[in-house]
Amino acid sequence: MVESIESWIALLLVGVMLSAALVALLSRSHLVAVVSVSVLSLGLTLLFVLLKAPDVAMTEGVVGAGLSSLILALALSRLGLLRSTKAGATDE
Amino acid sequence: MMEMVLYAGAVGLLVIGIAGLVLSHHLFRQVLALVIAEAGANLLLLLAGYRFGGEAPIWSEGSFPSVMVDPVPQAMVLTAIVIGVGIQALAIALLIRVRQQTGTLDREQAVIEMREALDQELGRFSTAPKPRSQYAPKGERPLYPVVEEGQDAR
Amino acid sequence: MHAENLALLVALPLLTAFLLQPLSQKFAVGWLAPLTVLVTLLLTLQLGAGVMEQPISSVMGGFVVPMGINFYLDGLAWLFLIALQLSLLLLWPRGEQGQSVRVQVLMLLLTASSIGLLLSGDLFNLYVFYELLAVATFGLVAAGESRATAIISFRYLLLSGVGSVLALTGIALLYSHAGTLNLGHLAELVASGELVLPLSAFLLMLLGFGVKAELFAVNGWVPEVYATLSPRLSALLAGVVSKLALIVIVRLLVLLFPTPEASQVLLLLGVLGVLSGELAAWRAQDLRRMLAYSSMGQLGVIFIAFSLSVEAGLLVGIMLSLHHLLVKPGLFLLTEQRFQGWSMVLFILFALSLVGVPPLPGFWAKFALLTGLVSAGGWINSTALVVFLFATVVEASYLFRVVQHYHQERERHQERGRAAVSVVGQDNSGVWISTLFATGLLLTAWQIQPISDYLQQLAVQAGDRQQLSAIVVGVTEGRP
């Protein structure tokens, strides 16, 4: 039965990750996009734990959800994308 | 069922990432797409070493577990994740510079700027008929618009 | 010489790279980086003494092979190591760019990764070195003088990023079939029929590693990047670095995927590369982009050559690669300044060899490909043959259009009673280095027979899978 519980958790995580990926690419706000990439990283972290890879999970958690999000947030501020939406980015 | 779900997730991330990279019109979204594709590839690599009923390859309570997952892909994914973040940071830095140089983060716009700059800098030799590129601007406009810093943020 | 010293070839440039920035705050260290390359060159010469008879393998950390990563030096790797390091020394950035410590650091990392690509015998390790090479190149592109450097470097990064994702996927697929990534070990398993690798893994890795080898479909970066890099760096990338990725692909093909299907894929992509590259070069508006496009075409020809059978293909491919390695840097260096007198002579010489006019080496390489394709037969090879001949005609047409153009320009200047073009204090070092490449070309033409014998030996060795697995894995018994 453990097997199937794991499968269900995996299914849930995969669903969250795929939708986060879609949101990251389709949403109009850049901020939402960055947040969804972080959510994706978190999902991946949990999945790595499920797959018995604690080292990788830790790295993904620290690097993917932490550092990478920090870099992207800095990018948002440096690129002036916090306010403008995707559509309005180049309308001057 | 588990492998179906996992492979669907990994391949899904990979393909969403690559498709997003091709389809995005915004350079920042392209970076995000690359990050997503990398996540998918990392997951695929990790799945290559998973064993049913395996434990993490770590010494616990005086011995290694009798069935362990393969440590090699884990080490490789570790490496790949860190490589990925390095490349991501470089991509962001380049984007900051792109915005300084061309004043835009729109993909097509940036390509137009690039071609203009190149044509202007390299125009040394022109015997062949000049083709009109599909990206060529229509009508009169200055060759290289001077963009003030922070213009598009206002 | 101690085989374990192979590791030094990668470790020393890395060490210098790490030390360069802290040191540069105290001393002027402009000479340190080229010196390191000189040292590794000498080391290579020493290590390669007996390599034609017996290739050497050294495992990092002293582990047994499928567990650890090994370096493998055979004749092919040795020859390209020498070519790489000589070119690096000749083409090391000077002037304003060379002053920057960061550029020096990136060049050292480029050196280390290129050497690693030639030596490494482990797939994932190859991937790591390939990424290092890519990142160093992005930095060097971004350091260029053009106003468009950032966007060009960014686009290159994205394309290369897709490539590396695909390569990683290929590696994952391969690992889940094989459970090992050591090339020698894999070659042994494949040769004994114990393991059949899916062709798609080859395709994925081909597209991944093909980015740097200017393979068709992933070569969109070529014209932009070579147009913005300084002529020296364009010469380096087009001449040598593209060949390193090519050698990785060839090793994959020969060792892991010795199937006709894999060769046909390579042939197809090669043909498409030739067509698209040469036609784009014909339409190009400026010399640098023309050379870049034509480089894509010539790499396509080399891919066609490697797609022939292992025995014939390796030799022809190596010949064509070496020829391109001499000619393309020479041509790119000439774009540093306007053509006049001597540089015109050099350009014509390179162009003649590129087109394949008899006494020059280009002719022999192309002739070998021609006979190879004819004897291979079949409609696919015949198509490739037609494309190849057509490409040669196109090549000749655009190269001599350049000559004609500059000749006319010169006459126009002379009619107006001016000296052709003479900028005072112009840096002529590019022409001198180009002259060196031309000398190499002429020497090759002169000694064509011994050189092709040597290459023949080299190709046989590089195609010998049994020897490789015997040396790398250390298992010889039980196999004929």
Added chain:
Amino acid sequence: MSREQRSLEWTPLLFSGGLAFLLFTLFIATMFGEPPMRAGAMIQQAGGVELGAANLVTAVVLGYRGLDTLGELAILFASATAVGLVLSTQNGESDKQASVFPDKIFLGEIFESASRLLMPLLLLLGFYIIIHGHLTPGGGFQGGVILAIALFLPALARSGEIPLNHATIRLVEGGAGTLFILIGLMALMQGESFLQPLLQPGEIGALFSAGSLPLLYLAVGLKVGAELAALLVHLSGESA
């Protein structure tokens, strides 16, 4: 120019659908859950004894595949160098931009004092993770990232000085990388091979075990921390 007018591009979408299907079937055909593990099984048998590392992933990362790790450090280094090159060419420009910018992340005083409290804790945590890398999950990379974030936090909060100046970062960057290579070269000098583990494996599970692996991980951690701190500083546009 409005983006809405761009129609959906069907060809790439169809192509990606095909690619997804292809890759999915390819991977489904592999032996999921029962991998061949040709190299992995050998490492599982030998790893503990040969290297004395309780965490086999660490044994692979620093021992069997140590060269990959060195390459990875070099990539981070290359990336940091390239970022420096890209963003420093126009120093004046970027400074002006930073001040003009309306969107600068602004975090209040609470965050500032919190970061002051958090920093030493994070530093401690980072080093703890690094030196236990051969025993428990975690190690140089994870610890190094935490170090970088710890060092960067005050900068983020105060939008100002960073406890380490650029010269120090560079020194650590260079020094840690050099340490890694020198440890590798020491074995070579003794007539063994590059990156061969030194010292005795010791008793599995003890803090002082696994020979030179903890030292290597320390080098990795410092290097990763320094590179990432440099990256973050450059990206945030602070002229440190």
